[in-house]
Amino acid sequence: MNQYVNRKFSNQYKATIGADFLTKEVQFEDRQFTLQIWDTAGQERFQSLGVAFYRGADCCVLVYDVNVMKSFDNLNNWREEFLIQASPSDPENFPFVVLGNKIDVDSGNSRVVSEKKAKAWCASKGNIPYFETSAKEGFNVEAAFQCIAKNALKNEPEEEISVPQMGLLGTFSLG
Template sequence: MLNILLLGNKTVGKTSLACRYINEEYSGKCKTTIGVDLFRKDLILNHNLVSVQIWDTSRHDGFKGTGEVFYREAHCCILVFDVTCRKSFESLNFWRNEFFVMANKQNPYEFPVTVVGTKIDLENDRKVSKQEAQDWCKSFSIPYFECSSKDDINVQQVFEAMTAKLVDTYKL
């Protein structure tokens, strides 16, 4: 079982991203996650059955201690921000740092992390350019994807790329 942890500010679209990938649907009426929501999908990669578990997190004061278990058990981390919300982009440093501290990962440049900019269907409301996000990611050698859960743009690619990276990293 490969564990993928989703981190980012609330309302950036973590739950919509997971639901679109797992259930291949978008409701637009996702409730705010309290604690962790778990999603699972089995897929075939390199002629092998691979089970992926996606942990959709929410950081609440009462959840903090429990969250550390999910951070430590994650095989990779997807940092999520909303391209229409500059504050969510500016929080990426916080989420990246918090993950590596709480997960007790020793080599942040070797651990599989990616960044996803969501809500690209709202292009007219964009506050963070693709170039700016790519530049931030490049400074940490992190892959960058942009997607829309609503319009089903690049959602599959995000999870397929991370799963393939994990299969390669963990020699599955």
């Protein structure tokens, strides 16, 4: 989130408690929008604090750490929890985007979730768009957020777009 909005990365890690958000002005189809990007707590002990921020969302970003299998295994739970709490009018077609983050760690040698496995999961959930990112290096962050904004704007003609990010956000460096 910080890499996308401010073009900055910090190694100073602080767990999100509840939610944090940043805004960014985006241009899409000759219209200006304010994208609200919400980082909700990914750690289970803070999970219930984030649910109020799910309602009214226009796209949900599920994030996992490619080096931590448990974070990948939690994607389905996060997706289901979001759909329950957000209660979108058309849950079958609600837009999600999945980010496999931290591809830069240990030059990829500590990776435990393959791109193939992640893409298969996304395909099984209705062809959810998938991006592999490095918030630290800024790799693929812009492309991922362009897709996120595009998917959010498809379902929301209003000028403010809300995009919560869910997943193992304690280790997700976009937020």
